[in-house]
Amino acid sequence: MGSPLVLLDVDGVLNPFQRPHRGYKRHRCSPNGVTYKLWLDAGHGRMLLDLAESAGAELAWAxxxxxxxxxxxxxxxGLPELPYVPIPRFPGIADAGTLGAWKARHVAAWVERRPFVWFEDEPDAADRIAAEPGIGDHLLVAVEPDSGLTGRHIELARTWLGDLAGRSGPSQQPQQPEQPQQ
Known part of the structure; x- marks a missing residue:
């Protein structure tokens, strides 16, 4: 079975779409010469590293x-270099399905039956990942893209990972995101 994975999305999860609460700073990032403005919270790294360490899990980008x-x-x-799911550019054609379904297809192939928690904001990713053949135990933590990853999401994952050893059977239902703080 292998150690569990904790999969991280960036946009909508670590980089919320709306101006977040304090703790976030604005960053300019220019992968492949294209500049993006992101909101990132340096505290997320420690939270995620603590989660992975306490669960004996491996962090990876999804x-x-x-x-x-x-x-x-x-x-x-504050994260070290991590392995990543090789997700090719979304082709945008009808056969590919939706953006969340496209990502879920590649995540399912990459995890190879290992148990995993996936912090994801695409609403259709949960249904698609559960429908993938041979998918093992997993929890898709649905993150509200306007507010991003919170301590509540981390605790949902921590609880699920803590219970993983005693649980058997296929997929788990996604958890509902918390309401954004005003």
Missing amino acids: SYWCDEANTWIGPRV
């Missing part, structure tokens, strides 16, 4: 940023 996340995101949030 984002369209792929290896660029190691250059542009990881250092800004």
Whole structure:
């Protein structure tokens, strides 16, 4: 079975779409010569590292940023270089399905039956990942893209990973995101 994975999306998860609460700083990132303005919280790295360590899990990127996340995101949030799911550019054709389904297909192939938690903001990724053949135990933590990753999401993952050893059977249902703080 292998150690569990903790999969991280960037946009909508570590980089919320709306101006977040304090703790976030604005960063300019220019992968492949294209400049993006991101909101990133340096505290996320410690939270995620603590989660992985306490669960004996391995952190990995599951984002369209792929290896660029190691250059542009990881250092800004306090994460070391991580493995990544090689997600090719979304072709935007009907056969590919939706953006979340496209990502889920590549995540499912990469995890190879290992148990995993996936912090993801694409609403259709949960249904698609559960439908993938041979997918093992998993929890998709649905993150509200306007507010991004919170301590509540980390605790949902921590609880699920803590219970993993005693649980058997296929997929788990996604957890609902918390309401954004006003």
